[in-house]
Amino acid sequence: MPVNEEHMLFHAVILLAIAVLTVALSRRLSFPPILGYIIVGMIVGPHGFSLIQQEENIALLAELGIVFLLFAIGLEFSLSQMIAMRRQVFGMGSAQVLTTAVVVYLLGYLAGLDTNTNIVIAGAFALSSTAIVIKQLTEQSEIQSRHGRATVGILIFQDIMAIPLLILIPALAMSSNEDGALLSSMGIAFLKGILVVVIMHLIGRHLLRPLFHEVASAKSQELFTLTVLTVALGAAAFTEEFGLSMTLGAFLAGMMLSETEYRHQIESDIRPFQDILLGLFFVTVGMIISIDVLFANFLQVLALTIAIIGIKGVILYFVARLFKKEPGVSARVSLSLAQVGEFGLVLMTLAFTYNLLPIDTGNILLTAAVLSMAIAPFLVKFNGQIARFLHKESYTQGHQELESDIAEQNKHISNHVILCGFGRVGQTVGRFLHSSNEIFSALDMDIKRVHEARAAGEAVFYGDASKQNILHAAGLERAKIVIITFSDYHASMKILRTIRQLDKNIPVLVRTLDDSHLNDLIEAGANEVVPDTFESSIMLASHLLLMIGQPPSKVLRKTRIIRKDRYRILENFYPGEDDNPSNPLQTHQLMKGIIHSALITQESFAVGKRLGDMPFEQLQVSVDAIKRGHVRGDKPSKETKLRINDHVVLSGLPEDVDKAEFYLRTGSLPN
Structure with a gap:
């Protein structure tokens, strides 16, 4: 048996154990979980403690994580929102991405990078972290502020631009960088991309909605989840067969489904898969980063990180000023978006896969990009104070x-x-x-x-x-x-x-x-x-x-x-098949309590016992009623004795109701 297969389960256990500890610590310190996963990769990878020598064992799962990320982003993609914010999206967004990419490309050219590497770095560094920025702005209640709306508009355009960049990576790999080969490969790739978009649009319009309508009518959670997974992975496989990035297909599938009435249910179904697999992707990113390279080139990495934040920040500031934003608002926008984002990491990781990035150079650039993401939450958190310091008078x-x-x-x-x-x-x-x-x-x-x-x-x-x-x-x-x-x-x-x-x-x-x-x-x-x-x-x-x-x-x-x-009086409800505790959209409701009818059988301990003699108060459960035959008695007296075939209507938290029913059946409390 090959070594990597023999130790795959052991590797998975190591990853999960360290991930649990690191991500829990990240949450406690209000640190982005993304960075926690990257740290895990650095610890377990070949450049860390070498607990996992090769990342191939989890590479496929990590790629699936990117697929689900793009699928989820496609679900969030709202055409109406984009139109409503068209000035920020197509105005500020396009100006920022284009200007940043050109400036980074010119700097790379002066540094002696080859054309393919330069294009990848320019595209990656032009993008910012949607996950970190949106989460931080939401927690600070700044999404609807002037700088918040401008920031969201730019992020929407960046997410749109990630798609042609994902098409571009395989095209660059196919070109030999000879005369006309690069343009030819790019042209073919974009023609393929247009064809795929048209086909996916037709499929989404004429097949996906009827398909999900039929699946939903079956009222099977398992069938619905299987269908979501099939559509997401099927779309990814479809674009990969065309020689394009499979993440493009996942994004398009998500975008098609975002216009259906099943969008929110699909989001809740895909979330557990996305979070876990995406975490593995960031683990593989961390495994690429060499701690030795970081220490050996610490000043270079630090200078690059400062340069990324400085260059993007200055460009964003002047773009915002160009669109007549006040100095303070412009400063807050620039501070919020001055980092490299998860899409930038995806592009750089794909570039490694297609051998478009030299390992040593790529490692330094990737480390600097991750470091800029580590600093991002603090820049977003204190954007108001920093802007006030920079533009105190205005x-x-x-x-x-x-x-x-x-x-x-x-x-x-x-x-x-x-x-x-x-x-x-x-x-x-x-x-x-x-x-x-x-x-x-x-x-x-x-x-x-x-x-x-x-x-x-x-x-x-x-x-x-x-x-x-x-x-x-x-x-x-x-x-x-x-x-x-x-x-x-x-x-x-x-x-x-x-x-x-x-x-x-x-x-x-x-x-x-x-x-x-x-x-x-x-x-x-x-x-x-x-x-x-x-x-x-x-x-x-x-x-x-x-x-x-x-x-x-x-x-x-x-x-x-x-x-x-x-x-x-309204807090507790009868749970149904759709009330799934693993569903994040419903967890808060089940935590408020359920109503459950417990049947008293001939073998039940509670037969002949008084309600007042049972530890319902200790279990924090109330007896709402007793149904005897066809008669229901609400708010029964504590003197009521239970009989065979009585239905005791209990209400409370799910686990407390289970304990009360267990007591009625056995006469003892569960451990």
């Missing part, structure tokens, strides 16, 4: 003008409502307030929405409601209530904490998508939290009761009781 002046405008417009009002967020929910609340002759002042971070609303005479202002100065300018000390209408939990928590630092007593009403963070928001200082899912259920039930003849006073009393009890 930055301060801009914020003072913003605050002065809000303060001037709100100086004569009092006893008003402050709306944090003026999206659809905020606008609906505003209309109710306006029709009730209540004064309100709204704060929002979407500059276009603010301009539209201000032009229409609405009291809406551009400002970050998590900043103390903005809340002061909006008259927080004179307001009678604050309502936070954002669906973003991180943004709501940030605003809530700021409000409570300024005023401990003002009532705060918070809107949230569901009840998964309800207790956290209340502990942070919210007086009331309104989950969208529960409120829609209450409204639907209320309309139903009124339509079937229930007295309005009775309906109103029921809804008031539910809200007063903070929706506790």
Whole structure:
């Protein structure tokens, strides 16, 4: 048996064990998991402790990780979003990518790199990390800010440009770099690419939607997941047979499916495969990096890293200024995107596979690229402070003008409502307030929405409601209530904490998508939290009761009781086949609790026992009802004795309900 096959399982165990420790530590230190995986590769690889001498054992799985990454990005690709942000996407994005690629190419030419290597490096270094930047901006609630929207627009264009670059790598490998050979190979590759796009479009339009409709109608999670995997890998194999990168097919398949109603379910199904296999890809990247090369060329690697961040940062800054962004905003955009991204690593890794990058030179460049990614989270996190330091006068002046405008417009009002967020929910609340002759002042971070609303005479202002100065300018000390209408939990928590630092007593009403963070928001200082899912259920039930003849006073009393009890009566649900604990979209719901009916059989310990004699309180489970024959008795007395064929309706967390059912059956508690 070959050595690599003999030790494959052992290698996998080593990888998983070290990955668990490293990624757990990365999470604890708020370090990007991507970099954790790269460190794992450096540790176990031939250039580290040589626990794995050759990376071929996991190379195939790593390639599949790239396939699923591109498939997932294709699912996220939104044509409507791209059109809505066309100025940032096609304007700023194209200017940044083209300028960066040309500058890097010229520098490579001066350094004596050959044409193929130069093209790969120029393309790779022009791209930034979508995964790191989007995650960090989201956690900082800056996605909808001016610099956040500009950053996202540029990232969208970079993701689009990654596709022709993926086509380009095999074309460069086929060319011998002789006269006309490079252009000929590139031309053939792009013609193939166009043909593949057309074929995939036709397949997506006429085959994929009907296929997934048929599969979904079977109501089989296993069949649905198998179909997703088949489509993703089939598309990858299809483009590979054409002599193109298999990642291109995966991206196109994802893009085709993004327009269907099954997009979100497909995302949840593919996520576990993508995360694990993509982690293996970054492990293989780390295995390529030589620690010896890093130490031997430390100053060179450090200089390259600084050069990458410096050159990209300067280009991004001037591109943003060219598109009339303020100096502070331009600086924040440049700091957010100054690193090399995961697509850059993919391109460089493919270049190694096709022998387009010399090992020594490529190792140094790859190490510098990874180091720039390691620095990226900190640049994004402190982009505001750095921009304020670089442009103190204009930055301060801009914020003072913003605050002065809000303060001037709100100086004569009092006893008003402050709306944090003026999206659809905020606008609906505003209309109710306006029709009730209540004064309100709204704060929002979407500059276009603010301009539209201000032009229409609405009291809406551009400002970050998590900043103390903005809340002061909006008259927080004179307001009678604050309502936070954002669906973003991180943004709501940030605003809530700021409000409570300024005023401990003002009532705060918070809107949230569901009840998964309800207790956290209340502990942070919210007086009331309104989950969208529960409120829609209450409204639907209320309309139903009124339509079937229930007295309005009775309906109103029921809804008031539910809200007063903070929706506790609605927390637990009967789980169905679709309620899968491994599904990240449903985990929060199952963690809130289930309702389960436990049958008392002749062999059950609980036969003849009183409800009050059983440890339901200790197990944190409640008995909602007992169904005996065709009669259901809600809220049974503790004196009730259980009989054979009784159905005991239990509610609580899934694991607690299981323990209670086990006790009813055996009379003992599970270990």
